[in-house]
Amino acid sequence: MATAVTQQHGISLHDRWHSGERRMQDLIHVRDAVQNSSSYFRPFLTTQMQDFVPSLNYFFIGTLDREGRPWVSILTGPLGFLHSPDIKTLEIKTRLHHDTNKAGQNDPDPLFSNLLNGETFKDGKHMWGGVALDFTNRRRNKMNGVLYPRDVLAADQSSGDLHVRLTVEQTIGNCPKYITIREMAPSSSSEATSADETPLQNGTTNADISHGLTEEQASIIKQADCLFISSRFIDESLPDQTSGMDCNHRGGNPGFARVKGRSLVFPDYSGNRFFNTLGNIVNDERVGILFLSFDTGDTLHLTGRARVLVGKEAQALYPHAQRCVQVDIDDVLLRKASLPFRMRTKELSPYNPVVPSLQQRAIVEPDEGRVMATLCEITRHTEAISSFHFETSRPVHHRPGQYAVLDFGTFNSVGYQHMDPEDPQSLNDDFIRTWTISSAPVRLPQSKHGSSEWSETSRFTLTIKRKPGGRISNLLHDWNLNSTRPFIVPLISTGGSFTLPETKAGSVPPSLPQKVALISGGIGSTPFISMIRGANQADSPAVDIHWVMSAPHLEDTLPQVLQELGAPASPSKQSKMRLSIDAFLTRESPPSSAAAAPSHNMDSVRIHYERLSSMELQKTIPDLASRSILLCGPEPFMDAVRQYLHELDIPQGRILAEDFKF
Numbered sequence: 001m002a003t004a005v006t007q008q009h010g011i012s013l014h015d016r017w018h019s020g021e022r023r024m025q026d027l028i029h030v031r032d033a034v035q036n037s038s039s040y041f042r043p044f045l046t047t048q049m050q051d052f053v054p055s056l057n058y059f060f061i062g063t064l065d066r067e068g069r070p071w072v073s074i075l076t077g078p079l080g081f082l083h084s085p086d087i088k089t090l091e092i093k094t095r096l097h098h099d100t101n102k103a104g105q106n107d108p109d110p111l112f113s114n115l116l117n118g119e120t121f122k123d124g125k126h127m128w129g130g131v132a133l134d135f136t137n138r139r140r141n142k143m144n145g146v147l148y149p150r151d152v153l154a155a156d157q158s159s160g161d162l163h164v165r166l167t168v169e170q171t172i173g174n175c176p177k178y179i180t181i182r183e184m185a186p187s188s189s190s191e192a193t194s195a196d197e198t199p200l201q202n203g204t205t206n207a208d209i210s211h212g213l214t215e216e217q218a219s220i221i222k223q224a225d226c227l228f229i230s231s232r233f234i235d236e237s238l239p240d241q242t243s244g245m246d247c248n249h250r251g252g253n254p255g256f257a258r259v260k261g262r263s264l265v266f267p268d269y270s271g272n273r274f275f276n277t278l279g280n281i282v283n284d285e286r287v288g289i290l291f292l293s294f295d296t297g298d299t300l301h302l303t304g305r306a307r308v309l310v311g312k313e314a315q316a317l318y319p320h321a322q323r324c325v326q327v328d329i330d331d332v333l334l335r336k337a338s339l340p341f342r343m344r345t346k347e348l349s350p351y352n353p354v355v356p357s358l359q360q361r362a363i364v365e366p367d368e369g370r371v372m373a374t375l376c377e378i379t380r381h382t383e384a385i386s387s388f389h390f391e392t393s394r395p396v397h398h399r400p401g402q403y404a405v406l407d408f409g410t411f412n413s414v415g416y417q418h419m420d421p422e423d424p425q426s427l428n429d430d431f432i433r434t435w436t437i438s439s440a441p442v443r444l445p446q447s448k449h450g451s452s453e454w455s456e457t458s459r460f461t462l463t464i465k466r467k468p469g470g471r472i473s474n475l476l477h478d479w480n481l482n483s484t485r486p487f488i489v490p491l492i493s494t495g496g497s498f499t500l501p502e503t504k505a506g507s508v509p510p511s512l513p514q515k516v517a518l519i520s521g522g523i524g525s526t527p528f529i530s531m532i533r534g535a536n537q538a539d540s541p542a543v544d545i546h547w548v549m550s551a552p553h554l555e556d557t558l559p560q561v562l563q564e565l566g567a568p569a570s571p572s573k574q575s576k577m578r579l580s581i582d583a584f585l586t587r588e589s590p591p592s593s594a595a596a597a598p599s600h601n602m603d604s605v606r607i608h609y610e611r612l613s614s615m616e617l618q619k620t621i622p623d624l625a626s627r628s629i630l631l632c633g634p635e636p637f638m639d640a641v642r643q644y645l646h647e648l649d650i651p652q653g654r655i656l657a658e659d660f661k662f
Contacts, residue, residue: 016041016170018233018242021279027310028322030273037274040635041172044087047652049141049171053090053132054083057184057341061130062230062247062288063114069303069330070230070288071110072247075162076340082132088168090130090143093153096160097340106335110301112157115147115164122236124149128166129230129245131174135343136183137497138176142276144244145169169244177351178251178269180225182294182343217334218259220291220300225348226251227266229325230288231280231306246276253352257291258317260326264289264302267314268323269351278323281306287327297339304329350405350493351432371396373406373460375479375487382555384466385523387438388476390491395456398494400440400534401527404460405492407432408472433472436526436658437494438463440533443540454534460494463558465523498658500531500543501628517621518547519641521633522556525549527658528632529558532565535577542576546621550612550637552587557605566604581605582620584612614644625650631657 017025017035025031045053053059059075059082075082077094084090096109118126129144145168154163213221230247250257250266257266268278281287289302306327309317314324370393377389398404408431439461441454467473479487500516518528528547535543551557566581583605590609610616618624629650631638638657645655 016239016242017274018235018238018279018283020233020281020283021275023282024275024278024308025273028273028275034273037272041170043168043170045084045090045143045168045171046087046173047646049132049143049173050084050087051652052134052139052141054080056082056132056134059092059130059132060228060247060249060290061111061128062228062245063111063126063128064119064232064245065110065114065303066117066119068119068232069286070232070245071114071301071303072228072230072288072290073109073111073301074228074290074292074299074339075111084168090145090166090168091164092166093163096162097338106338107333108157109335109338110333112155112162115152115155121146121234127232127234127245129232129247130166131228131247131249133179133249135179135181138179138181138349140174140176140179140249141171142174142246142248143168143171144246146244174248175272176349177271178226178349179249180251180345180349181347183346185342185344212261213259213329213332217300217332220293220298220334221257221259221264223254223293224257224291225254225345225352226292227257228290229277231277231284232286233280233283246280248277251349251352253348256352262329264304264327264329265309265317265324267318268308268325270322278308278325281308281325289327292339294339294343294345297337297342299335299338301333301335302327302329303331347495350495371491372488373404373491375476375481378479378481381463381558381560384477385463385556385558386466386477387461387463389439389459389461392458392460392491395458396460396491396494397454397456398437398441398460399454399499400530401436401499402494402496402530403434403436404462404494405432405434407490407492408475410489411472411475431472432492435462435464436496436498436530437461438526438529440530440537443534443537445539463523463526463529463561496658498527498630498632498656500535500630501656514542515544515623515627516546517624517627517629518545519549519617519629519631519633520547521550521637521641522552524633524637524658525551525558528630529561529565531630532577532579536565536575536579538574540576542578544578546580546582546627548582548584548612548617548620550584550586550633552585554583554585554588554607557583557585559605562605579604582608584608584610584616586611612641612644614647617641617644618648624648629655631655 022031025034057076057079060072061075062070062072064070075092075094076097081094082090082092115126120126125146125148127144128147130142132141132143133139145166147164147166151165151167153165154161227250228247229250230245232245233243234245235243250268252267252269257264285305285307287304287306289304291300293299304327306325309324309326311322314322318324372393373390375388376391379387379389381387412431437460439459441457444453444455464473464476466477518531520528532545532547534540535545549557562581566579581604585607588609608616608620621627625648629645631641642655
């Protein structure tokens, strides 16, 4: 029986997994790990999502044709074409791009016909699934719901006019894994191909693909580093959050998806292990796929029947994947120059497996060209928390607060196993890990233009908490540096946007915000340790930081580190940072902590023997409303703090958050 859970707005949630998702979770042995994750799904748009969607110029949506086959479309428009007037509504009003040079060649986007004449359900409603994704920062929110006939206000395929009010039934924030960072580049008439070129082949939904895709169609797939897939499992006897459509992003290095005759195959890399898409496929084989050419503006739409390949069958195609998807293509539609913009690639995802495909295998950088990180020192803080100091084979660049991505695959001696009763979750482990860097590079002096940067460094530190059952965290904590075997792993990347925000462009000289509030829970303190170390340098701009941390016990606050951060600056250091620290201990009583505090020289830290609340937060930081707020910690902690900030009337736009979802 479904378990009811009440979230904000008083809307009830429940155990929303359907039979296909459960079968996939059982097959990969992760059912127990995700059984309580239904609370991640919400039957409404959160405040953050409502603020997010108007900032987008594009939105990906899956709809059904009259035969019930899914198709994926990309909707485009000016900022604000997509907005949410209330938590249950997503309104879209735009005129979809039509390249005049392609007049008469392109068939209409399937979306128009699907919204008017596609498969219908109770009360004449249509199903939809969508994903709001920002390529500039990898932010991604997934959602689905229904469209009632009364809410189709305009759907004119001849003009491209579209105005609909989508009813939202389910949303979830997705991690940024495998998403390529891109920047917008408006299309120009000079980029459009002339109208007298070779007519479009197989450019209709009635295309004959008995001999496979055309070379032109296949070339779009071969260059792609992402696709969008729409799937379905619709049973109207089930709750809204269990039945419906799904649309989501899949990514990898260019060539991660392959054409095999009349079929398409692509890997399913490790993710949140919910298996919404694969679970739908288990129950209903029908899927829609969209590929984009960001250089030409072409879009390739496919619909077909999919099946999930697992284990050896998948690894025969993709050595780094435990699962892959094979789609037998039934119909294809290529629309030339249908996007009103072009996008430039800035950064492939650091999570992409090094050798995801045969194409990539030929161009991957050899091991000797990669940055290798050697573990050279370990600082033990508590039984569960240690700092691991690495030296790199060549200097790397990072900013305080950013993360490091490392590949621990060399310590994977398991290989493929169908069953592992002792450690079933290891079957879904790619041995790639991300941790925030707790050290800070050296700030360079300001240039004559008023800007300053961070120097490259050949040393960085990760402060890591031992995770029960965690293969890599336990490996690190148990490592003996006196071992004859050196601990050397590839450093895939450093990155992230969770840093102290700089002042807006045009400010001379640029500086960090004058007032910042840092709020952390547990090991979520690590990015703030790095930020404070960076701010406490002579060449860093003036900043006033008030840090509020929550931890179970005094030792979990890392007293030695706090002592270092809170120590008075020497006259020669010339730091322009002002720092206040308040620690809320949730499982300590005053007598034991009071005795321990002096031994750690914690005079610079105010200790509170209680849980954080909105009242205590306001009392601790009286000028909170005037500060930029950075928030980091486990999701339950961050949800609670967001609620405190909401009670204190702090706008969502003032809050920058980082969590541990990937």
